[in-house]
Amino acid sequence: MNEDRIARRVLVVAAIGGLVGLSACQKSGDSTPPAPSARPAVRKAPEPGDSTPDAAIAEANRKMVAGVPIGASTAPVEVRFDIERAPVAGSPFDVSVAVLPEAPAPVLHIEVRASDGLVVVAPAGPVSIEKVQAGTLERLTVKASSAKPGTRVLSVTVTLELPSGAQSRDFAFPVLVGAADAAPVAASGKTTG
DSSP, rough: OOOHHHHHHHHHHHHHHHHHHHHHHOTTHHHOOOOOOOOOOEEEOOOSSSSHHHHHHHHHHHHHHHHHHESSSSSSSSEEOOOOSSSSSSSSSSEEEEEEEEEEEEEEEEEEEEOTOEEEEEESSSSSEEEOOTTOOEEEEEEEEEEEEEEEEEEEEEEEETTEEEOOOEEEEEEEEOOOOOOOTTTTSSBBB
């Protein structure tokens, strides 16, 4: 594992600790409604045999960081995330999201929201996945950007349409956005550009 990836994981763990503290202080009635969005995307779940779910789940558990649950919901779902490259202000970056349903559901909905200073470029609206099985892994790539460096929060709400009724669970992901590199330095030591 390279030093950049280790440093990024240490920063993510520190930010998660801060979010856990914030979530403990959150009032149960406080919620910001999501911004209006385009028509939801619908994607069919993979057919059996498309990949080995156990291997994909083991890899997600090994390589990805668990999302911080917000609120007291016990909906049967977990969410994990990873950022391949350290985000830099002014440049779009991808956040890999893995949704791990623990109960079968005819439909699973995923909504992504961003804190102030962070913009979600894609998906353009909620994503719906049909015929979700327990013990599978559903992947989503979120493209986001931030004009300025700093700590941002990406929120994901997963709703399972269960036979007993809809159940939702909210997760938060801290995103540390670094400053863009300074102007290149010439051999003389003076900045160029």
